[in-house]
Amino acid sequence: MTDQPAQAPLPPQQAVMQLLFGKQLTYCLSGVAWLGVADHLDATPMPVEEIAAKTGAHAPSLYRVMRLLASMGIFKEEQGKRFALTPAGEFLKSDTPGTLRYFAMMFGDEWTTRAYEHFTGCLRSGQDGISQAYGNHVFDVLAERPKQLEVFQAAMTSGSALAGEAINQAYNFSGIKRLADVGGGHGALLASILRRYPEMQGVLFDRAEIVAGVPQDRFAGCEGRIAIEAGSFFERVPDGCDAYIMKHIIHDWSDEHCRTILDLMREKLPRDGRVLVCEMVVTDEPGPTPAKMLDIEMLVMTVGGKERTPEEFRQLFASSGLRLTRIVPTSRPISVIEAVPA
């Protein structure tokens, strides 16, 4: 979204309408993602009736939605109400690496929708939309909704694969002896780092119910180099590590909560240790950057979570006795923000 081709600006009236119709696009994508439309398509055009039959859809309605998405470059419409998949549309297939199918489904799910109903309330009070809609924290809301939780986790996992690869390519982890991935989920990032650095030891740390779900073969080939620990990062972090990595953890929480986590790390960290925070960074770059957009999602969906500017990261680290040393960009909209004991 930052490298759009130069084009004549729309007249203001149409520009506002296009922004306002953003919701329609989200839900169109969400609808076809739920039906799994892309899984039945490739570059060969298929009649919409056939697509509808395969996905259990109402053909005339599906046609109207696919026509709109074709105009946005997701499908290619051919004579006779036939559609093919474009390269952008490939990302709605379930098995495309970095698939966005589950994100699309999630963005249309009830729990994300209801939270957005309270956007004005967020603006008035600063309180998040989930609390206003459900009187509960997002993770508690999801815990009560297994199907929606499943979609959420699939969305997070699919985004993780590409980001993990990009982090691994961009940052030089050599020199680290024992790395703890705090809030490391099912261990995809840690496993990819351990495979690349055969001398390194790793600790996967997350809540008990999460680490219980780590796939059996996740750390295949890293035997003897990996420990799995269960716990809450507000209470403790693993011992004996010279580096801690946290991917998409800090942006979930307020400064105050982040300090609790960072303080725990600071206490355990050796003089030459480091903290690696993997997040988007809000820059002064004009345009609707991914960081600015995701920041709105955090505003509505989390209690105090946000995307931060370099200055905000610097201050956050400083308040926990850490010093930001550098920000390493990756090929994806995620950076590695490195800090050491101050």
Added chain:
Amino acid sequence: MQLLFGKQITYAVSGIARLGVADHMDGTPKPVKEIAAKTGAHAPTLYRVMRMLAGLGVFKEGPKRHFVLAPVGELLRTNALGSLRYMAMMLGEEFSTRAYEHVATCLRTGGNGVTEAYSKPIWDVLAERPEQRDTYQRAMSNVSAVSAHAIAAAYDFSSIERLADVGGGQGLLLATLLRRYPYLHGVLFDRPEVVAGVPADRFESYTGRVELEGGSFFDRVPDGCDAYVLKHIIHDWSDEHCGKILSRIREKLPKDGRLLVCDLVVSDEPGPTPAKMLDFQMLIMTDGGQERTEEEFRDLLAASGLRLTRIVPTGRPISVIEAVPA
């Protein structure tokens, strides 16, 4: 990913519109704290939202944490010509939000989201929610104000003697036409509760040239007219329902009379045209409503004994689709 974040954009613009942020801004950069104080907003949150919308050209930021309205943002002012403030508010309202939760079901069944969410059609849902209905009506008036002028300027109404605006709402289009064509007589026709709400001063300059009639266009349309206009009515309904309305009009239409349907036309033009976008809104929000292609209009009109003669573009997304007795 950009498309997926569309929802975030809609709600951000909607929230800003509801707070009336644009009404407190002018040509000089205002600190976000001051804007927050004037609109009852939480300043750090307002900053993050305005920062994102600045990225989309609604505001301009500079100096740091100071904002000025961009031309796009001007349209969120309540009194801007062609204001879209209420349209923005409406698209964030609960009735519109809940309906969209059911997109996947709509795709499976061909039903609409409002019925899925509330088990009743949109008009009944709005009738029970006076505040949301008020926003809806203001949103429609916003759009009407702009399209009424475009229609009056683009189409030549001069040989029409008596024009009925069927489903004419609060009479904005008809009043615009009566002003432009001093010999024209008009009939405003809509449901009784709607015409009861016509502002007292709407037709005060046109005494003797206008009549207000209450009724349902499924049952009857006004007598003695040589032209009928239907603005954004046909797109609300299924072909079957439209057939009923068009047949009522066809019965009353003289040989040299005409019907003017004012709606968006779905064309083969590539890109996300307003017609294609609005069509999705109709799919989710109405029971069988849709935006139609020229061919679909031709078939629909033919089924009621009418012949599409031409489509007159207006310079706005709306067109005038002209038909005569076949």
